[in-house]
Amino acid sequence: MLPTDSKKALSFKRCIEDGDLVIVYERHDVMKPVKVTKDGVLQNRFGFYKHSDWIGKPLGAKVFSNKGKFVYLLAPTPELWTLVLSHRTQILYIADISFVVMYLEVVPGCVVLESGTGSGSLSTSLARAVAPTGHVYSFDFHEQRAVCAREDFEKTGVCSLVTVEVRDIQGQGFPEKLEGLADSVFLDLPQPWLAVPSAAKMLKEDGVLCSFSPCIEQVQRTCEVLRSDFIEIRTFEVLLRTYEVKEMKVETGAVIGENHDEKENGGQRPSKRKHVSNEDDYAVSHDNNSSTAATSVVMARPCSEARGHTGYLTFARLQCLS
Ligand SMILES: C[S@@+](CC[C@H](N)C(=O)[O-])C[C@H]1O[C@@H](n2cnc3c(N)ncnc32)[C@H](O)[C@@H]1O
Numbered sequence: 001m002l003p004t005d006s007k008k009a010l011s012f013k014r015c016i017e018d019g020d021l022v023i024v025y026e027r028h029d030v031m032k033p034v035k036v037t038k039d040g041v042l043q044n045r046f047g048f049y050k051h052s053d054w055i056g057k058p059l060g061a062k063v064f065s066n067k068g069k070f071v072y073l074l075a076p077t078p079e080l081w082t083l084v085l086s087h088r089t090q091i092l093y094i095a096d097i098s099f100v101v102m103y104l105e106v107v108p109g110c111v112v113l114e115s116g117t118g119s120g121s122l123s124t125s126l127a128r129a130v131a132p133t134g135h136v137y138s139f140d141f142h143e144q145r146a147v148c149a150r151e152d153f154e155k156t157g158v159c160s161l162v163t164v165e166v167r168d169i170q171g172q173g174f175p176e177k178l179e180g181l182a183d184s185v186f187l188d189l190p191q192p193w194l195a196v197p198s199a200a201k202m203l204k205e206d207g208v209l210c211s212f213s214p215c216i217e218q219v220q221r222t223c224e225v226l227r228s229d230f231i232e233i234r235t236f237e238v239l240l241r242t243y244e245v246k247e248m249k250v251e252t253g254a255v256i257g258e259n260h261d262e263k264e265n266g267g268q269r270p271s272k273r274k275h276v277s278n279e280d281d282y283a284v285s286h287d288n289n290s291s292t293a294a295t296s297v298v299m300a301r302p303c304s305e306a307r308g309h310t311g312y313l314t315f316a317r318l319q320c321l322s
Contacts, residue, residue, distance in 0.1 A: 016054050016061070016073060021155045023080045025072040033076060033084045035155070044071070076156050078125040085152065088145055091121035092188070092212065095240035096310055101129050103315050104184040104208050109133045113178060113185045113202055115169040115195065116140040120149040120162075122186065127158035136161060137178060141168040173198025180204060187211040192218065193225040200229040203318045214311040222314055230316035237312055242303045249294040 016022060020036045026044070034042055040051035047065030054063055059075045074080060079094055092100070100122065106112060106129040117123060117140035126136045140146050146164045153159040167175070170191050184207055185199040192211040199209050209230065211222050219235055226233050 014058050016057050016059060018055055021076045021157075022054070022059070023074040023076050023084060025074050031074075031080065031084050033081075033155075042071075046071070078128050078156075081124050081156055082121045085119055085121060086148075087119055088148055089116075089118035090214075091119045093121070093307065093310060095238045095307075096212065096313060097122055097125045099236065099238050099313060100186060100210055100212075101125060103313070104186065104210050106130060106184060107134075110183040111178075111181050112136045113174055113182045113199070114138045114188075115167075115174075115186075116142070116188055117146060117149045117164055118188060119145075120152050122188070123149065123153070123162050123164075124156055124158055126186070127153070127161040131158075131161050134161070134183075135163065137174075137182075138162055138164045139167045139169050139174065140164070141166060141171075169198070170194040174202045178202050183207055185209045190218075191221075193221045196222065196225045197229075200318060205318065205320045205322065207318045209316050209318070211314045212311050213314070214309075216312060219312045219314055226314070226316045229319055231319050232317040233314065234316075235312050235314045237309065239309075240307060242306055243300050244303050245298065245300045247296065247298050250297055251294045 016036055018036060018038045022034055022036055023031050024034050024042060024044075025031050026046075034040075034051075036051045036054055038052050038055060042049040042051070044065075046069030047067035049063055049065050049071065054061070054073055057063065057073065059073060061073050062070050063073055064070050078097075082091065082094060082097065085091070104112070106126060108129070108131060110130045111134060112126050112130060114123060114126065114136060115138070117138040120138075123136055123138050130136060138149070140149070143166050146166045149164050150159065153162050153164070165175075169187075170189055171194075173195065174185075179201050181204070182202040183204060185202055187195055187199065187210070189195055189211075192213060196209070196211075203209065209226075211219075213219050213222065223233055223235070
């Protein structure tokens with residue numbers, strides 16, 4: 001039989017219960033986390049929503065306000081959590097996170113060490129990747145950040161998979177009790193080179209380390225230190241390009257925009273645009289079979305507000321001495 005439910009990963013849970021965290025989705029850029037309580041009410045610009053109407057509904061459900069407008073209730077997956085969590089620090093975003101999880105070779109059952117915890121954005125994805133039998137040990141020297149991270153891991157349902165400890169990793173290194181136990185180590189620290197010798201002791205033979213740094217000077221210093229114990233040292237910058245894809249009707253000399261998000265959002269008026277051609281960066285796919293005067297086209301172009309440089313990711317594998 002296929003597994004349909006899991007206590008460890010809320011994203012596999014299908015029905016909303018009293019006390020659950022859900023992501024209330026209006027549009028891809030308007031979302032918020034809400035704890036469901038049987039007497040709770042959500043208010044937004046579209047009216048009131050009673051939480052009692054949500055309980056028992058499947059995750060992904062469309063729910064209506066007193067004014068007949070709607071939102072979607074989504075599972076707090078690591079991908080969505082990264083977009084809605086409260087920022088107590090700079091955080092890692094999905095492009096870097098996915099690259100880190102892949103290149104650190106994080107799979108179910110792995111033991112991963114991380115410092116600093118920060119806002120727990122990466123930790124939440126690491127937790128899901130090691131579930132159900134692995135563990136993430138996360139360290140931050142800032143006590144309040146550690147407290148908030150633990151609270152967030154409780155809310156998102158990953159607390160049994162992540163342990164947060166308060167520790168100065170640059171000054172003290174990782175704790176001896178974890179020596180030789182880590183499949184991978186991730187560093188997001190201002191002076192990562194100080195933590196590299198300790199990270200090397202924590203890793204199993206063939207284990208992988210990753211260090212995230214916003215500045216190339218930090219990368220250079222880290223690589224100098226990595227050379228004594230590590231091989232396969234490589235640095236990447238991950239740049240993500242998001243596309244806007246819109247269905248439009250082309251009439252003589254005019255294109256009328258029909259934005260999917262606007263449709264989703266209770267049917268706001270589509271914007272009028274001037275004639276758009278390939279020269280304006282749009283890739284155009286015509287519906288040539290259309291017999292009407294207006295031709296339907298699907299247009300795609302890179303979003304103007306794409307995120308630029310976040311940081312450099314340096315990966316290295318512990319040299320095998322045996
Ligand atoms: C940029 S944040 C990490 C963000 C995290 N990767 C995320 O995705 O949410 C860096 C964190 O490192 C912590 N930090 C800085 N120096 C540290 C040290 N010596 N030992 C442990 N943590 C440290 C800071 O308190 C901060 O929370």
